[in-house]
Every structure is written in C-alpha cells, then in structure tokens.
Amino acid sequence: MITLSNINKTFRVARRQAGFGRAVKALFSREYELIHALNDVSFSIKDGEMVGYIGPNGAGKSTTIKIMCGILTPDSGECNIDGRVPWRERIAHVCEIGVVFGQRSQLWWDVPIIDSFELIRDIYKTDEKTYKNSLDELTMLLDLGELLKTPARSLSLGQRMRCEIAASLLHKPKILFLDEPTIGLDAVSKIAVRQFIKKLNTEHGTTVILTTHDMQDIEALTERILLIGKGRILLDGSLDELKKHSSSRKTLVVEYTGVMPTTSEGMTLKEMKDGRLIITLDPEILPVSDAITHLAAEADLTDVSVSGITAEEMVAELYREYHI
C-alpha cells in the first residue's frame, strides 16, 4: 500500500554565471529561483495495482518517483509505503522495491551480466535459493539465456533493458518502479517488455508504477492512469474514463477518383493531396454514415477509413486542456 498525502516539493535552483570567482562567491551567497516541482500531491495505490504515471517533461513525474524511492525528501506532506517512510528508513525500504531507470544502467559495463547479477545478489543479501529461483524464472520469461554470459557493453538496447529489468527484480521486490522502461526500444523489444511486466503483475501481484511517454505502454498495461502537470495531479482514473474526457472526434481518410468531393457542414478538411482527403468530423453534428453518403454522392470513392482519437492525441489534448 502506497499513500502519498499533500506532498509538496520546491526546488531552489541557483542562478549564477560560470567562472571560478563566481563559484566561490556562490558558496556563500546565491540568487535562487523557486520551482514548485510538486504541489499538494496526494494519491494512494493498492497492493498489486498497475499504475501509469503520465505527464509532459518536467511535470514532476521523476520527483514523485524519487520521493517514493527514498532518494528525495519532500518539503512537507506524508508518504507511507507499506508502513514505512521511505527517506527515514532507507535501507529497510529499498529492500522491498525495485527501480528501473530507463535511461541509466545499473549493470557493470565490462563484465558478463551474470557477474553483475551475483554482485546485486550480495548487495541485497538475497539467499541462494531465492536468487536461484528468481534467476531461473527471469531467464525464462525474459529470454536471457545467452545474454547472461555477455558483457553489458556488447548488448543491444533491447537486450540490455531486459537485463536491467531482471536486475531490479532479483531480490523479489513487492513494488517495481519503472521510469520510461521502453524508451528507445524497437517494436519487438517493447512488446516483450510489456508482456513481461503484465505477467509479473498478474502472477506475483507486484505493484507496478510506470512512467512513460509511450501511450501504447499505457494502453497495453495499465488500468489506472495518474496524470500530472505542473506539479499537480490532474486526473486519476482508468483509460476509458480519460477517453470520455476527451472529444469523440473522428478522422476520415478518403481516396477518390475524378472530381474532388465538397465537404458539408460538420466536416473539417485537414489535408488534400492528389486523390486523397483527410477530414475530421464531430459525430454529434454529423454522423459518420451521413458523411460517407454525402461524399459518395459527390465523387467516386475508392477507399474510406474511419478512426477514433488515439491515446496519443487524447493525451496531447489533455495537456492542452490543462495548459501544461
């Protein structure tokens, strides 16, 4: 159980020019700029939940994750994770969590992965049986077999990410924090990572908190979404609820031969290019079937496709709506 209540965090960012003299002076007096990274953030996450934490860059996602990991201390507010305050009982707390920072590696670069894993086992004082057990399982699920003997530096990004995730789970944490786990991965690796996370959550009941910019991650994985912007939690709900929030606008792509059809009321022409039109419409004003009938009457249509709003567009719309 994770509970955050009224967490505030303000950073004082020092402003100064470069240079030795300035640097020495800056040790004694500085000018600061205040940045409200988190503003009265409260939410709670039950055991075994899978939560997607989204928001634009600089919204406060990483700060929240860092507070929950015990790396940062908030200015005010309370954070309680399984009965512990992360930054007060650092060591006891970190034994129960696993953290993957998508952009940073925790593996030792020049030695085979298995050596890194064994060192991590010793750092966490994981007993041999548990270690063996989780290593076997992770090797199977993440298809690590051959990779274990390879040094991290010779792995591809996708392979390395699989190893990173495994490294964070060797001690069987109850909570897993994933900070952009699919960043820079190819489609196959992304799918592999997603499937694994899903499985981990359903089979072991591991609580997963995931930050990402990839909406497909969210669609594939999380039932619950937390949207943060400018340090505030703006929305907390399921993906479907979020979809209801945004417009039901449809996009129509039409290919035709002969004369170009004209648009009628309710349609907006987005793009036209030799024999192809992209039109958006609001089905409340003009139903899709009527629109197609109208267009078909005007020209010879060779192909028509209709699509709803994508998760990506939806989030972009939300960001606009909240001015973040």
Added chain:
Amino acid sequence: MKLYFKYFSIHLKSQMQYKATFFLNFFGRIVMSFATVASVLFMFTRFNQVDGFTVSQILLCTSVVSMAYSLAEVFARGFDIFPRLLGNGEFDRILVRPRGIIFQVLASHIEFLRLGIFIQAVAVLLYAIPNSGVIWTGDKIVTLLLMIFCGAAVFFGLYIIYTSFAFFTTEGLEFMNILTHGGREFGRYPYVIYGDGILKFLTYIIPLALIQYYPLLYLLDRAQSKLYMFMPIISLLFLIPSYSFFLIGLRRYKSTGS
C-alpha cells in the same frame, strides 16, 4: 568486507578487459612518477641538504606521501570522481540499494591503474630505508606504517570534503586540488621548508604534517617524544569533520536532488 572483495573482483575483471590499455597505462604511470623523484634528485645536484635533510631522507618523505596518496587514489576513486556519479545518476542508484552510502561510493570505483605510483613509491622507499641514516627499530617501523596508512586516511578525508562540496556546487571544485594534488606535490619535501604559516596550516587545519613532518622527526631521532610517533593517529580526527560535512551535503542532496 566480503562484499567489498566482490566489488573488487568485478573492477579487476572489468579493467582486465582492456589489457593493453591497462599495462601501457600502468607502466606509463610508473615511468611518469619517476619525474617526481628526478626533480628531487636534480635539486640535490645543487644543494647537499635541504633544511638539514639529506637526499635519502627527503626521498623517504616523498615515497611515504606518494604511497599514502596513491592508496587513497586507488581505493577512494569513487570520491575523486564524485561529481560524475552525481551527474550520471549513479548516486541515485546507490541510494536505492540497501547498503551504506560511504561504503558504496568507495566500492563503486577502484582504480588499479593508479597502483603504478604506489609501486614506484615502494621502490623509492626501499632505496631510502637503508640510506636515510634512520636506525630502524620496531617502533620506527610502526611509525613508518602509521605514516603511510594514516596518510592515506587524511587524503581520503580530503576526498570526502571534495565530495561534499560537489553536493553544493558542480563547478569551481578545482580549488580542492590545491589540497589533494598540492598536498602530494608539496609533500615531496618535509612541510617545514615551506615556512611556519604553511606548517601551522598543515598541522591544525589539514593535518598532513602530522603524517609527514612530525613522525619524520621521530624517525630521524630529532624528536624523542613518543607523541611524535603517534601524531599520524591524531590526524585521523580529521575524518570526523569530513564525515560530518558529507552528511550535511547528503541531507542537502536529498532535499534538492541536484
């Protein structure tokens, strides 16, 4: 301690991955560090004595300080490059692992390359031991060992201070090099030759003289008091303020995250 050896072996394995680089660098450093010795020797082609010390006595001093310094460099490398750990997020990783922070920073980097200087210093020491005119007895050997290991500890303390500054500012840390590199370079000669002011500074503020000048006097029988023999142990007190400073820096890091 067992865990430290695990880290140790991983670092050794990593660095052995680049064997050519390792050996070239390793021997390069040995050769380079002889420049330090050469500069002392050149000095003595002009003078027979510096402040009453003979060339072998000076070399004794030089080698003790370089040994201490290189030990700190090899084993406390993580502190030496600490701003990098902060910058690339390695320090955040340290904070999410269930082990002591100082321990993890220490274990995060071990630079075997720098052992080159240590080996060179041993060679110089082996030359200086019989030629320095010291009458070696049991307690003098203890004194010598104290000088080396407590010396490493003082340099380590300096690194910790350097690290603590890194929590506050990422630029302008060069001035710390005056104390670390400077301490070693100046340490070629007994600190007394730089004058009273510097000697006082190195006695009461940064206790480098406690591991070099005073016990040297004891070795050379210029001072009889046992106090001089145990001066290096007193220098360990320096670790208290350094560690406190580190804790202050850490608290600040945890509240600023940068």
